[in-house]
Each structure stands twice: as C-alpha cells, then as structure tokens.
Amino acid sequence: MAEVGTPDRPLRVAIVGAGPSGFYAAHAMLSHTDCGAWVDLIDRLPTPFGLVRGGVAPDHQKIKSVVKAYDKIAACQGFHYVGNVRLGEDVALDQLLAAYDMVMLAVGCESAxxxxxxxxxxxxxxxATEFVGWYNGHPDHRDRHFDLSAKAAVVVGVGNV
Structure with a gap:
C-alpha cells in the first residue's frame, strides 16, 4: 500500500466552508507539492467565496477582487468544489471523517x-448582515423585505460592508 501524501496515495482533505479561510487552507494543502493532496472544498451554498460574495457591498470591488486569488486556487490540480452540501443534513461529520484523511471546519460566522x-x-x-446579504442576493436573505421609503436612515458603525 502506498504511503499517504504521495502521488500514488494523495492526502485526502475535506474542508467544510468555502469562504476565505477555507480557500486559504486549501491553498496551503495544495501548495505543498511533496504532500500530494486532494482537497474537496464543501459548502452549503451552490457558489463559493462565503461572505466575500454575499457580505461585502457591491461598491467595494477592491475587497471583492480577492476572488481572483480564490479562482487561481480552484484551478489547482487536486482541488474540487462541492456545493449545495449541508453538514449534518446531507453528510454527517462522521462520514467525512471516515472518507478523508483530514477534515477541517472553516464555516465562519454569518450571524450578526x-x-x-x-x-x-x-x-x-x-x-448589516441582513441588509447587505439581501442586496447581494444571498440565499439566506433574498426573501427579506425592507421598507426603503424613509427619507432618512441612521447607520451605527463603520464596518467594511
């Protein structure tokens, strides 16, 4: 039997969460050429990038441009994106632990x-989580309704959204 982490037996890694931490972890695993890694990046959404996609305002294109780096990671040999998979519903943690040599949870925090x-x-x-998610079309917030008829609004905080 081939040694784990070689071209004959790549290290099988599941990373749950396709936001920034998930992508950077995938990059770290794949950039060690002596490791021979196969990375499945698993996310509950059909599209990757987490809050970079749904939690950053459209006028912050410089911040959103980080997805170019994620696209390069996704193009690496051994990288696979698996979307529309909910941990605990579609697949159990025990199943991942049995199928992979390593499992990383990088689910982030999407609550306000x-x-x-x-x-x-x-x-x-x-x-901001609700409002920015809504106007970015995030599936968790797209059915929300906001009364935008007011002539004035108060914004508390100066977060990067």
Whole structure:
C-alpha cells in the first residue's frame, strides 16, 4: 500500500466552508507539492467565496477582487468544489471523517452580533448582515423585505460592508 501524501496515495482533505479561510487552507494543502493532496472544498451554498460574495457591498470591488486569488486556487490540480452540501443534513461529520484523511471546519460566522443598545429590536432596525446579504442576493436573505421609503436612515458603525 502506498504511503499517504504521495502521488500514488494523495492526502485526502475535506474542508467544510468555502469562504476565505477555507480557500486559504486549501491553498496551503495544495501548495505543498511533496504532500500530494486532494482537497474537496464543501459548502452549503451552490457558489463559493462565503461572505466575500454575499457580505461585502457591491461598491467595494477592491475587497471583492480577492476572488481572483480564490479562482487561481480552484484551478489547482487536486482541488474540487462541492456545493449545495449541508453538514449534518446531507453528510454527517462522521462520514467525512471516515472518507478523508483530514477534515477541517472553516464555516465562519454569518450571524450578526447584537450591539446591546436600546431600540435594536424595534421594527425597521436591521443588521448589516441582513441588509447587505439581501442586496447581494444571498440565499439566506433574498426573501427579506425592507421598507426603503424613509427619507432618512441612521447607520451605527463603520464596518467594511
């Protein structure tokens, strides 16, 4: 039997989460040519790039341009993207552990962090996660409805969205 991590028996790696950390981990695995790696990047969405795709405002093209680096990683020999797969629903962690030599969870955080200020829970108060996800067409937020008829808005924070 061939030694793991050689061309005859590549190291089989599953990375769950196709955002920045998942892509950079895949790059690290694939760039070690002596390793002989095969990387499956698994994500619950049909498209990769995580919050770079759905959580950054369209007018921040410089930030979004990082996907060019991810495209280069995706073109590497041994890289495979597997979308529309939910961990715990479509595949169990135990199944991944049995099928791969290594499993990395890089699922990120897509939930908003409460600010703890009065009125945060009121109708018409929304997190950047919800609003930016909505106008970027993220599947988790595309069915949300926002009343945009107000003549003024208050934005708290200066996040990079």
């Amino acid at each position: 962090r409460p600010m703890g200020i009065p009125g945060e829970e009121l109708l018409g108060s929304h997190s």
